[in-house]
Amino acid sequence: MKYPFYAGDGSGRRLGTPAEVPASRRTELTRPERYQAEPGLASAVNVALLLGQPLLLTGEPGTGKTQLAYSLAWELGYGEPLKFETKSTSTARDLFYTYDALGRFQARESGANANPLAYIHFCALGKAILLANDEAAVARFLPPDFEHGGRRRSVVLIDEIDKAPRDFPNDILNEIEEMYFRIPELGNERIAADPAMQPVVVITSNSEKDLPEAFLRRCIYYHLPFPQPERLKEIVTGRLGELSGSGSDLLKDALDLFFLLRRDASGLRKKPATAELLGWLLALHQAGDGKNPLAGSPDLALATLSTLVKTTEDQPRADQVVKQWFKTRGR
């Protein structure tokens, strides 16, 4: 395999003009219009929309939980989802807004603008609630740099809620159900979403922690199982189009090897998921130069394996599996 852009061999060679590197095709993977939800997931989404309840998605990492929110927002014409990335220090307030008290304190000391609105930054759900109201109705809460753009509905993605402390889901129960919040720094007034424009909330979890039962009861729950080979083939073809190599043996071989790596017998601690498979197929496609890179020697497969297997502990095991696969196929 050739890597024509960088040698790193200390030879002192340097291109005279800036090199042209091909545009990343990874954007192909995240295009929401190509997302294919399985029937059960589509039903769960519809129930969540019908009843106005948050949708909680669980499943292995890389099975498309986050992508569902993008697909939903795209299909419903709600624009980009408003994403909240949960952290182990997240609190309920972080979901709505953050307040830079230190900045304001300092500004006041130095005689600069001390309007508290300037120090408030609205986060995913807070922003969605503001957008669900007429601009005039919430104008007094809007920071100077906030672009409202008219009343509309949004999709809010609360990603990996299981990373948050256990209090977090309980703390947001009421707010999520009734779609409101308060800002003590602005007089503690209640800011609620217009029921007609209530945001659609999608929550994802990798199930690293159990979520409180009361929280679970308030959500529409769906666990995304890992797709079967045929279904995965459809997903890959749908997402990557002709890049998937569906017309050649590449996809068949890649899936074969992929499921071999996912088997318990392979000994991998972190099994590759759909997202890794898509990335690997892209890498294989680029490296293959129009041919099936899995047809000949294992070199290309081994060179691109890091897109599929991402821990140093698993790498040697994955190498073994790949070599064995090539050996078996060669007989």
Next chain:
Amino acid sequence: MVQDPRPISPPWADPESLLGFVDELRRAGYNVGLDQYAAAQDLLLALVARGEPLEAAESFSDLLGPLLCTSVKEQSEFKERFARWAARAALPAPLLPEPDPVVVRSELAKEVAGLSVLRLLWAVGIGIVLGPIVSFLILFALWFQSEGASPELGWSLGSFLGLLTLLAVIILAARLWWRRRAEMFLARRQVADDGISVQPLAVRDFSHQLFQSVSFFRIAQDLRRRREVPSTELDVPATVATTVAVGGWLAPVYAVRQVTPEYLVLIDRVGFTDQQARLADELVNRLAEHGLFFTRYYFQGDPRICFPHEEDGAPVRLRDLSARHPFHRLILITDAAGLFSPRTGTLAPWIGQLTAWEHRSLLTPEVPEQWGSQEADLARLFSVFPATIEGLASLARRTQAGTPLPRPAHKPIAPYPRELRDRTLRWVDRNPPTPTEIEALLSPLRRFLGEPGFFWLAACAVYPALDWGLTLYLGEGLQMDGAPLLDPGRLRSLVRTPWLRHGFMPDWLREKLLAALSPDQEKSVRTALEELLVTSLEQPADVFQLEVARPDRKTLRSLGRQILRLRSRKAPEESPLRDRVFLSFMTGGREDPLAVRLPRALRGLFSRWRALGSRPAAAAWKKPIAEEDPDRPGNPWENRRQVGMIPGFLKTLVLFLIVPLRAFRLTHRHGDLASPLYFAALVSLLAFAIGSLVSSASAAALILSWNFFAALWLGVLHISLLITRSLKRSTAGLRGSVRLVGYSTASQLVGSPLLLGCIVLAVPLWLVWLGLLTLIGVREIHGTSWRRAAFVVFVALTPLWLALVYFFISALSGPP
């Protein structure tokens, strides 16, 4: 069948009916609250309002599932549950078409054709039994009148026989009635013939009773108490105050945040059936119900590899756990054996991995009085507490105070038996240890568990599978000294034994433990299990218990016996319901009936004899389980399931009539009682039929009357065996005698053909043949010598001969 032209709406389209399904899910443990009930109806209404078709069950189930499921497991089984419910709830009665008489007749004909041959035979048999008895009474009365016997004698004999008949009829009718009820009950509960396995243990959950005290509530409160952690938020008042204090220079002070502590619990678990781990689970569950946050993993001795709570979850390394949950408080629940190197006896070198957590505690099943160097070593790394409520209280206070508190006071108890500690796997082996080893085990075990705990363990030994639910059920249902056995401390000791940890108890131990039960204990265990059999057949067990089991325990007991019979017959070979020890116990039998089942009156008699220095009957009474007799395959009647009922009966009859020695050598010494008794009944009927054909019915009835005196003959024979001290080598005991007498009734057929004109000759001939069969039977069943057998028969027959001679003389020579 005539088709109903009206469209039938699916059950899920009816909101009331749908709520029934949600109820069912809630009972099955789904996390369903009031919101879900409302949401299910909302969904239905929303779909109807949008004009969505509701006919397709699968589509509706796809929509309903995400609303009612909250876990992977629930989601995976939801479709099947919904389909089952939909099938059950489909086609409500009012929508069914009117019955067509032609269809009804044809279906009835099918039903009749479906009756098994056995049932018809059974019905005919009842008629045959009742008919001769009634005829016999009439003929007997007529005979007395015609012969001019004294009316008083005739009247008293008639009354006596009438009473006996009435009794027999009542017993038969009662049995049939209970059997019918049991069959109807099973049909209502939809128990499939092939669906019988360990499933019957859908026991009401008693685990919530384990940790209910006020102190437990306080412990949970203490463990839940929030702790302060640094935050990135500014503490404005403190910042202002500090800034002013330092002359106006900005001095930000960050606030602290209060968070609920989270616990990482690692439970030592031998296997999925480990009841010590289940107890730990229950502890965690109860604390979680009080609002504590737990992340739970299991390990098998060595915690470097842990398994998640979900059965299909991938194993996780301890290192990964520490990275994943660094701020959790670690609690290990283990006897800590796996934390020590088996070679050096010191703490394992990898133990440092556990120090990644700041707060570390270890709960051990060992009571503080028995703590030694191991616990001292562990205390350098962990806060060590006993896995008791008191220990938990200490843990909670320690968590609050930050310093260890003095140990709580504990009642001294006997140590965990060294035999169990040193050779754990030996005691779960199917091959029995030597009797000396068993004795050496049982005494310390009894001391460790205490009398109530030992009784509890013995009760658990009845059912062939050890099950957490059953253990709790028995603990809750059984009592000693007026108090239920279920007690957290006692349970902790019980589940520590290797059998409850490995979820298996070998038969040799089960038999030993059952032999140790007193008759009263035995009765209470049997009653508890009979009730369980009825109440646990199907889900929803809760409802059934509340509605039926509580009001009428007596009814349930009777029903339970019949259900056990029916189900054990239909159960597959490997089913626990076919377990030899269990069935034997539940039907009131034992391998050695003398061990527990001897009638009270005879028991008293034996004890008097023992006092007089006669045969040591008490030894026989206490004698443990008799050996098997694998060398005896059983006679054809005992193998009628394989050879067929009629061939089995005829072959056995011929064997006992022609080659009785071989017949008895084939017959089991310790078998069931039903086989010989049914055999005797059939022989009597046959004898009566032949006698009636070749002679008069009245004469044949006289032969048949023998059956009424069979119980008396049994008593006479067995007492003769005891008087002559002929049971020294016998392992069959009273049960053997019953079997002997049952099969000896074949002798009636010798007498019946000879009834032709000479009753006076026929009866003695029959008695001679009876004596011969008894002689062989005593030798073969009780293992005596020929001489002793002959002596026993002579002793037994003498009073009978005398009674018969007297009867004939007085009857025939009666008043002129």
